[in-house]
Amino acid sequence: METLAAVLVTVIGAATPLLFAALGELVSEKSGVLNLGVEGMMLVGAVCAFAAALTTGSPAAGILAGAAAGMLTALLFGVLTLSLLANQVASGLALTIFGVGISALIGRDFVGTPLPRLPLLEIPGLSDLPVVGRLLFGHDVLVYLSIAAVPAVIWLLDRSRTGLILRAVGENHEAAHALGHSVIVVRYLAVMFGGAMAGLGGAYLSLAHTPMWAENMTAGRGWIALALVVFATWRPGRVLLGAYLFGGVTVAQLHVQGFGVDIPSQILSMLPYLATIAVLVAISADSVRVRLNAPASLGRIFHPDS
Amino acid sequence: MMVMDETPEHGAGKGVPRLELSGISKRFPGCLANDGVDLTLWPGEIHALLGENGAGKSTLVKIIYGVLKADAGGLRWQGQPTTINSPFQARQLGIGMVFQHFSLFDSLTVAENVALGLDRAGSMAELRPRVREVGQRYGLELEPDRVVHDLSVGERQRVEIVRCLMQDPRLLIMDEPTSVLTPQEAERLFETLRRLAGEGCSILYISHKLEEIRALCDAATVMRGGRVVAACDPRRESAHGLARLMIGEDFATASRDGGVELGEARLVVGGLSAPAAVPHGMPIDDISFQVAAGEILGIAGVAGNGQNTLLSALSGERSTAPASAIRINGHDAAGLGPRERRRLGLAFVPEERLGHGSVPEMSLADNALLTGYEREGLLKTGQILFGRTRDFAQRIVQSFQVVGGGVAADAGSLSGGNLQKFIIGRELLQNPGLLVVAHPTWGVDAGAAAAIHQALLDLARQGAAILLVSQDLDELLQIADRIAVLSNGHLSQCFATAEVEVERIGLLMGGLGHAVQPDESRAV
DSSP: OHHHHHHHHHHHHHHHHHHHHHHHHHHHHHTTOOOTTHHHHHHHHHHHHHHHHHHHOOHHHHHHHHHHHHHHHHHHHHIIIIISOOOHHHHHHHHHHHHHHHHHHHTGGGTTOOOOOOOBOOOTTGGGSTTHHHHHSSOBHHHHHHHHHHHHHHHHHHHSHHHHHHHHHHHOHHHHHHTTOOHHHHHHHHHHHHHHHHHHHHHHIIIIISOSOOTTTTTTHHHHHHHHHHHTTTOHHHHHHHHHHHHHHHHHHHHHHHTTOSSOHHHHHHHHHHHHHHHHHHHTOOHHHHHHHSOTTTTOOOOTTO | OOOOOSSOOTTOOOSOOSEEEEEEEEEETTEEEEEEEEEEEOTTOEEEEEEOTTSSHHHHHHHHTTSSOOSEEEEEETTEEOOOOSHHHHHHHTEEEEOSSOOOOTTSBHHHHHHHTOSSOOOHHHHHHHHHHHHHHTTOOOOTTSBGGGSOHHHHHHHHHHHHHTTOOSEEEEESTTTTSOHHHHHHHHHHHHHHHHTTOEEEEEOSOHHHHHHHOSEEEEEETTEEEEEEOGGGSOHHHHHHHHHSSOOOOOOOOOOOOOOSEEEEEEEEEEOOSSTTOOOEEEEEEEEETTOEEEEEOOTTSSHHHHHHHHHTSSOOSSGGGEEETTEEOTTOOHHHHHHTTEEEEOSOTBTTTBOTTSBHHHHHHHHHTTTTTOEETTEEOHHHHHHHHHHHHHHTTOOSSOTTSBGGGSOHHHHHHHHHHHHHTTOOSEEEEESTTTTOOHHHHHHHHHHHHHHHHTTOEEEEEOSOHHHHHHHOSEEEEEETTEEOOOEEGGGOOHHHHHHHHTTOOOSSOOOGGGOO
16 A cells, blocks of 8 residues: 555656646637747746755745746747747747757756755644555645646636636637737736746756756656647646646556566557547547637737738 | 717707717728728717728728727717727727627637626626626527527627627627628617617618618718718618719629520539538538529528538538439539539639638639639649740639739739639639539629629520529529528528519528428527
8 A cells, every 4th residue: 555655646746747837838728829838948947946946945936936937938938929920839849949958058057966855745643644644645835736726727717707808819819809808918928827837847847856957857748738738628627637647657657667567668658648648539539529628719820900 | 878869860960979080091001091081970870881892991990999090080979089099998988899700709608708898797697697688678689608609690690789788888880780691680680770779879880781771771971992982861862872872983783684595404413411511510401403504593591501511512622422412514423522523514612712712822823723724724744834824814814804913913912802703703714514603792892793793694694504602692682593592401492583582581591481390599
């Protein structure tokens, strides 16, 4: 039982950065902006969080720095695509390449420097319960924040007026503009929220998952987060499911490899991707519902004066 | 708010005008869209704004609604000089607008769509009963929780109007509201508008349907080339007279001369069924008709009743089974692709000019090549004969008086009417034995529409069979020899145009004509 609990805890570790990044991207895409720079924003968030935590000695400063750095990177993307009307796909790819480069530059002097792990929030009594205690209690603040973000995003999108306007902008930006809603402002805010969330995902990697900095330490998680949003048909609950499924299979296949099962490790490494795609494709088989969830203006540039 | 004048006579209103525009000008790069426009609207008046495409009507109402800013000129609202900088401000003054291309959000519910047009919407729970209540008061029943993409076009328009009415407008702007409605739906809209006007609301009504304006409006302002060229009482003018004011010159209305000798059946459709062409589209079920050489068969119906499915099955963009469901010039064609069908003599003009009928980023010459390469011999061993292609495009431009840039101009740079003339010309010059044409004059000005109608009539007179799918009942009554109605994916029997009752066609369009299957949800 203790091993199972330990495995499940590592699942949470694998899922949390994906959940942050994918939720942020979901909000950005719901407003109609396709930001392919998630990987870059995560890296910048990771390195800035690490640098801030190391130099100030405060994990809180690290978390804030990670979110702020991700948001600033996203702001750059926003200026390019929303104000200067650059192509979103090309700008997003450029943002990822930029993020890889600048994070390596910032992190030059930090490579190999150790950092104490983000403290776990131990709750006396509860955290000591067998199995359940370690599973439910005694994680760090970012894990709880990522889970709490799911109902928060659902509430924002489905219940609040802001969310209604955001969905309207993503659905039909000309109509939203004609009704007097500010398409550009809404999209800037959504893109920056996406950046902050990607930055938090990066911060989790460099402060908690593996408390250190290494170049390219996101290792493609930004791309997986992007794919999760699409396969989850832009629904936060399914993003949560997808992130944990992916994390779970990742950890499980590592253990299978550890047991020395006679399957090529490359095949096992593919499993998380295959499993996530298979499950999310199966639940999104209803094409009508997918159409309704997909933001119809996604990736389209808005010219205010046409 | 006091109602100042119940039934003002044009130009003789007492009290303070609701809205007074003076000297409004707006320049876009390359054109002066509004040039010193004056306009006065009285309380309780239904005022028509008339003009060809590009006359500056849309620009003017966008300025009134705060979407665009005027370069010069003044605006008085209830006598007070005002500037309107945003739609929010316009709504606060009491100006509501129903857009030509609906400003609705397909994936959202009716109530959410209404909320987006209100500045203080309150909670959804409060909004739902208000939507029902306002809808019932004006005969615009709506179910607040339905998702917009499930609604018919007429119901969608109701959402737009209810959204405006929720804020007690003092001025309601309607941009071409009836272009998508059945005659009965339009009549019902007029009743709503008359009731609103009776309550003192001013209505600015943009339309190119002249009979409608004569029946509904108390006053009319006619625009041409960005200027006001006439103000008149539409009830005292003839439709032809109004059209002459709009165009600025006289024009000949095309009409059937009748008595055409019918030849063999060129297109025979028997028991054609097909699933919807696009998600949420309408499947077609057991459609049968035939078109003979020398005649124009019109298919009427409100958009979304299976037209797209039928058209894609006829053009060959989708193949259907059995192969004998569609016969072109005696050959089984339902399983063939567009290219093979063209070889059998079919020419096709789709509904969408940009993207479907032409490639906007390509020149007219290149667009001419796209459908004409085979019948006009524009290819030789896989290479394009550019000289011949340009000549072909040049002949189209000359024969159909396509204005704008010549054959090297991008298709997307032409006005809607000119591009449509080019696309129709491209098919007609290939002398097709059979032409399937969809909504040929949609969004086309009256002059170009008359030219297109004449060209279709000439083609039929030369012995071609023409299938004309259109939402515009006036157009079908004018040039089609027989009319059938497509509703809910079913085709009615064919009626000879000379004997048909418009009333009956309207009922069929509304889905009420089938004694077998009355569709309650579309009851109007």
